[in-house]
């Protein structure tokens with residue numbers, strides 16, 4: 001273990017929201033350390049290659065840096081370039097490939113006033129081993145993309161099974177099973193079909209939800225009606241083998257669907273176990289942390305939460321558009337908090353991700 005260092009603010013997660021928090025801190029004379037278990041904006045790095053955002057560029061901007069893109073909406077590549085540009089321009093201190101393993105506030109929890117004072121001890125893991133950092137304020141902006149909702153079936157960890165869709169070209173001429181029925185699964189199925197894969201979509205729901213993007217829904221429905229993409233609704237995954245996905249169909253039959261590649265696109269959830277280890281109280285059913293909605297401070301004094309994790313398992317309620325104001329609530333004064341809340345209120349929620 002290397003020597004212990006001290007930070008006034010440690011921000012965990014160099015996603016859009018963690019970076020926005022870092023800018024809010026910087027504007028108030030605090031030079032925070034940002035750490036990320038992966039690269040800068042690691043979640044966006046894992047989006048499908050070439051993906052276009054549903055959000056217009058100005059709503060992804062942080063720290064008043066303009067995001068310029070070629071089309072009406074930015075692509076994954078333009079957004080990656082943008083956020084790493086902000087890190088460089090603002091000289092943000094970001095340590096990539098550094099994971100927060102645990103944090104502890106001596107004396108335990110207590111919101112403001114209760115059990116206050118004292119530093120928060122954080123245990124980190126880097127490529128070279130473990131180290132410790134003490135900080136005054138710990139901001140968790142860890143998102144959810146690290147933790148896919150697992151199917152819990154045999155074969156899920158086989159090498160041809162992935163919970164992330166990357167790109168379609170490699171699947172040309174192959175049998176691919178896509179599990180899921182929301183936007184990510186529908187988008188992947190269509191791309192794979194257009195790249196020449198033989199696609200079967202397996203979904204436990206009886207039909208697509210209304211929340212599937214309005215331009216994708218007729219496309220997927222027409223491809224299924226034309227027999228170009230196979231679909232298995234109301235189906236449950238029984239197991240995955242090296243050759244097949246075994247499903248129980250809606251009428252109770254077993255079916256083996258050939259699969260050279262399987263994309264299980266069944267959503268994600270925040271790492272509530274990490275939050276519990278830190279002492280944050282979590283509601284069993286909703287996954288919501290106990291926090292002050294105005295300041296985003298949790299029940300552990302000095303530990304804050306920002307971004308998509310603030311709404312527990314309802315991961316689509318906070319996205320980049322509205323989560324980017326969270327740093328103002330954490331590092332700002334009353335006026336800044338009110339302004340952030342007003343900007344947040346103007347964001348229209350997108351339909352399901």
Ligand SMILES: Cc1cc2nc3c(=O)[nH]c(=O)nc-3n(C[C@H](O)[C@H](O)[C@H](O)COP(=O)(O)OP(=O)(O)OC[C@H]3O[C@@H](n4cnc5c(N)ncnc54)[C@H](O)[C@@H]3O)c2cc1C
Nearest residue numbers: 013015017037042053054055100142143307308319320321
């Ligand atoms: C395919 C897709 C398309 C989307 N399109 C849009 C869109 O158009 N507009 C929009 O507003 N939103 C969109 N979203 C949602 C958006 O990506 C998320 O809301 C956003 O990334 C949340 O930001 P965040 O900073 O809270 O979390 P993230 O971006 O997930 O960042 C969290 C970071 O924390 C790091 N981390 C996690 N655990 C640890 C740890 N223990 N130690 C250190 N680091 C850790 C991760 O590596 C990650 O880099 C989309 C999501 C997906 C999946």
